[in-house]
Amino acid sequence: MSIVHAQSPKHCAKQGLSINKVYRKLFYSFSTFLLSILSFIFLIWLILHPTKPEFSLKEADIYQLTLSDPHLLNSSIQITLLSKNPNKKVGVYYDVLQVYASYKGQQITVDTSIPPFYQGHEDSNLLTASLVGTGLPVAASFGYEVGRDQTAGKLVLNLKANGRLRWKVGTWVSGRYRFNVNCVAIMPFGPSIPSGPLSFKQGTQCSTMV
Structure with a gap:
C-alpha cells in the first residue's frame, strides 16, 4: 500500500507566499538595477552634454x-x-x-x-x-x-x-x-x-x- 502525503491548505498558502516573496525580491532588485543604470546615464549626459560648435x-x-x-x-x-x-x-x-x-x-x-x-x-x-x-x-x-x-x-x-x-x-x-x-x-x-x-x-x- 502506498502512502500519500497530503499538504494542508495552510502549508500550501505558506509556500505560495514564499514564492511571491522571491518574485517580489527579484522585481525590486531588477528595478533598482535599472534605475541605477538610468541615473548613471542621466548623470553622464548632464556632465558631458555637448555644447554646439x-x-x-x-x-x-x-x-x-x-x-x-x-x-x-x-x-x-x-x-x-x-x-x-x-x-x-x-x-x-x-x-x-x-x-x-x-x-x-x-x-x-x-x-x-x-x-x-x-x-x-x-x-x-x-x-x-x-x-x-x-x-x-x-x-x-x-x-x-x-x-x-x-x-x-x-x-x-x-x-x-x-x-x-x-x-x-x-x-x-x-x-x-x-x-x-x-x-x-x-x-x-x-x-x-x-x-x-x-x-x-x-x-x-x-x-x-x-
Whole structure:
C-alpha cells in the first residue's frame, strides 16, 4: 500500500507566499538595477552634454557678381570661417561640411565641400573656401535688387554651411547629427566704392543649429 502525503491548505498558502516573496525580491532588485543604470546615464549626459560648435565669419570678398543674361549669374566669392569647439571634454568629428553663398533668399554659388576633420577639446580651426557659380539661374528681379542695394550703399550677403558631425567622449563616438550655420556679411557697396572686390573684414558671430 502506498502512502500519500497530503499538504494542508495552510502549508500550501505558506509556500505560495514564499514564492511571491522571491518574485517580489527579484522585481525590486531588477528595478533598482535599472534605475541605477538610468541615473548613471542621466548623470553622464548632464556632465558631458555637448555644447554646439561656434562659427564666426572672419572675412569675405566678392570678386564677381554679374549677370550673363537677366536670368543667369556668374559669381566668385572667397570666405574665411573660424570654427571653435567650446567643449572641455568632448571632441567633434566633422564628417560633412558644405558652404555656399545666398543673396535675398537665392543661392548664388554652388555648394563647396570642406575636407572632413577632427576638432579636439576647446580647439579652433580656420576654414577657407572659394565659392563660385557659373550660369546659375536666378530670379528676374536679381539685377534690380543688386542695383537697389548699390543705391542704398550696402550689400547684405548670407554665407551658409551645413553638414553632419559626431561627438567624441573618450573612446565613445556618437551617431551623426545634422548642423546648419548662417553668417551675415554687410558690405559697403555704392557708386563711390573703388574698383576691386567687395570686402567684409569686420568679423561677425554666426548662428548655429544642431
